[in-house]
Amino acid sequence: MSYRLLFIAVLSLPLAAQTTTSELPVLSLLTGLLLLSFIYLIKLKFDIYKLQKSQKNNNSGQLGFYSLHDDISGFPNKFFLQQQLDELLKRAPQQTFSLLLIKISQFEQINQLLGHSNSNLILAQIAQRINDQLKDTAEALTFEFRQQVPIRLCHLGGVDFAIWLDTTEQQHLAEYVADDLEKNVPEPMIVHGCAIEYQLHSGIANYPEHGTLLSELSERAYLALQHHSWLQGQSQVFNPGMLNYSSDKLTLMAELRQAISDNQLALYVQPQVDMQSRQVLAGEVFVRWRHPRRGLMTPSSFLALAEQTGVIYPLTQWVLREAVAMIATLEKARLVSKIAVNISSKDLLQDELVESLEFLFDKHKVKPAQLMLEIKEGALAGAADKALSTIQRLHRMGVELALDDFGTGLSSLAHLRRLPVQYVKVDCSFINDLHKSDMHSAITGAIIDMARNLELGVIAEGVEEVEVEQKLLRMGCHRGQGFLYSRPFELSGFAVWLKQWQQSQTKAP
Ligand code: C2E
Numbered sequence: 477m478s479y480r481l482l483f484i485a486v487l488s489l490p491l492a493a494q495t496t497t498s499e500l501p502v503l504s505l506l507t508g509l510l511l512l513s514f515i516y517l518i519k520l521k522f523d524i525y526k527l528q529k530s531q532k533n534n535n536s537g538q539l540g541f542y543s544l545h546d547d548i549s550g551f552p553n554k555f556f557l558q559q560q561l562d563e564l565l566k567r568a569p570q571q572t573f574s575l576l577l578i579k580i581s582q583f584e585q586i587n588q589l590l591g592h593s594n595s596n597l598i599l600a601q602i603a604q605r606i607n608d609q610l611k612d613t614a615e616a617l618t619f620e621f622r623q624q625v626p627i628r629l630c631h632l633g634g635v636d637f638a639i640w641l642d643t644t645e646q647q648h649l650a651e652y653v654a655d656d657l658e659k660n661v662p663e664p665m666i667v668h669g670c671a672i673e674y675q676l677h678s679g680i681a682n683y684p685e686h687g688t689l690l691s692e693l694s695e696r697a698y699l700a701l702q703h704h705s706w707l708q709g710q711s712q713v714f715n716p717g718m719l720n721y722s723s724d725k726l727t728l729m730a731e732l733r734q735a736i737s738d739n740q741l742a743l744y745v746q747p748q749v750d751m752q753s754r755q756v757l758a759g760e761v762f763v764r765w766r767h768p769r770r771g772l773m774t775p776s777s778f779l780a781l782a783e784q785t786g787v788i789y790p791l792t793q794w795v796l797r798e799a800v801a802m803i804a805t806l807e808k809a810r811l812v813s814k815i816a817v818n819i820s821s822k823d824l825l826q827d828e829l830v831e832s833l834e835f836l837f838d839k840h841k842v843k844p845a846q847l848m849l850e851i852k853e854g855a856l857a858g859a860a861d862k863a864l865s866t867i868q869r870l871h872r873m874g875v876e877l878a879l880d881d882f883g884t885g886l887s888s889l890a891h892l893r894r895l896p897v898q899y900v901k902v903d904c905s906f907i908n909d910l911h912k913s914d915m916h917s918a919i920t921g922a923i924i925d926m927a928r929n930l931e932l933g934v935i936a937e938g939v940e941e942v943e944v945e946q947k948l949l950r951m952g953c954h955r956g957q958g959f960l961y962s963r964p965f966e967l968s969g970f971a972v973w974l975k976q977w978q979q980s981q982t983k984a985p
Pocket residue numbers: 746761762763774775776779792795818819820850880881904937938939940957958959960964
């Protein structure tokens with residue numbers, strides 16, 4: 477448009493030259509007007525261009541913000557952290573730092589409960605709380621200030637956050653900060669009248685000891701976080717031993733926690749019999765894990781893990797609930813109702829074990845003497861006083877106690893005298909080949925003699941053959957269990973099995 481006006485103005489110049497003097501002022505006025513319009517239009521175009529440019533700059537500024545900040549919490553993201561570290565490590569390559577990784581746990585439940593947008597708000601609030609808690613931690617890398625508040629938290633994405641700490645002056649600073657955050661940040665949040673609970677878990681990797689790249693340090697801090705939250709007593713600081721854990725094992729650890737509430741555990745039972753009269757005396761229960769992908773798993777593949785991860789106590793609680801309920805059911809059906817349950821030495825460190833049993837006996841109107849608890853002999857060697865005092869309490873309550881896998885540990889007789897146990901169970905490994913191995917025969921004989929002297933009962937486990945049964949009877953051991961009588965089977969079928977066993981015994985000549 478402006479070019480067209482210019483064209484008219486330029487064209488009008490020769491025209492002006494041909495005009496008479498009287499027409500001249502009109503034409504010059506016209507030409508002037510046209511020139512003015514042209515100049516105005518050029519300016520207008522320039523202004524529009526400037527406006528468009530500034531808008532473009534603004535947009536790219538916003539884009540810049542979002543590419544360096546998390547869009548849910550507004551905190552700097554990992555790209556921002558990386559940028560800052562590139563600068564920092566150029567300036568201070570000799571210093572020591574820690575990458576502290578923080579993860580919010582139980583957030584999936586919050587998500588399911590409150591929906592996506594509400595839980596995003598909560599996530600942002602938790603991030604704010606963590607950052608507030610860091611206000612006096614001047615050693616933490618400060619990314620920026622907002623309303624005079626230092627921003628020291630970086631949002632890596634999802635429920636993962638990071639703090640970069642200068643540890644040159646204080647070697648264990650990251651651990652103190654981690655403990656402080658884990659302890660002081662997670663106060664429940666009230667949303668729509670509901671208290672929303674969450675926890676923080678942390679993992680630490682040190683620069684340059686554990687890596688010099690952010691990616692490497694994040695990976696290692698994450699590994700430390702998993703160990704710290706899933707394995708009892710593990711520090712949250714990375715150590716190279718953690719690299720030995722396959723991701724498979726780590727996944728299993730996480731799944732095990734969920735398995736109890738997801739009803740994936742099952743109880744199997746194996747009868748204990750009087751080998752002479754063939755009367756059933758009790759049933760020992762064994763836990764199984766019906767894993768959705770791995771199938772039926774026996775304790776050897778997950779119990780040690782359960783002990784390390786602290787899942788053993790909830791697992792034992794589940795087993796005890798099922799076992800005591802079964803005692804009540806069998807009693808009602810007037811069947812043999814003594815049940816033996818294996819417990820871990822870790823369970824004995826739990827204050828409420830005794831109270832929880834009292835509650836169960838009360839609830840199901842069951843006598844404590846109907847329950848036998850089996851504790852592995854080996855697990856008791858060097859046991860804490862606490863474990864011994866729990867054993868005393870269980871004994872006073874009337875629960876029967878047996879030392880399992882006897883002969884495999886290193887218990888001294890003196891130690892055995894101090895324990896209020898009523899039975900020792902001779903380990904499978906001695907019983908299986910009792911009729912073939914002189915050594916195992918000698919050990920079993922010694923255990924039976926010792927038990928007799930201490931007035932303890934003896935139970936032989938792993939009786940598979942009649943020859944073994946007969947030899948045990950000759951040696952003075954009357955109580956046994958093993959494949960000879962029955963392989964372990966589902967506890968729900970115990971009542972039916974007991975009835976059939978009774979019938980078969982009365983029919984037998
Ligand atoms: P344990 O208490 O000494 O149980 C005996 C193990 O030998 C059981 O293995 C049983 O299935 C198996 N067994 C029974 N009869 C025979 C036999 O005639 N021959 C052979 N070769 N084996 C026989 P399972 O069920 O795999 O349990 C292994 C161990 O896991 C148990 O040893 C016990 O210490 C532990 N365990 C099982 N269930 C639980 C539980 O609910 N809690 C805890 N804390 N430990 C459990």
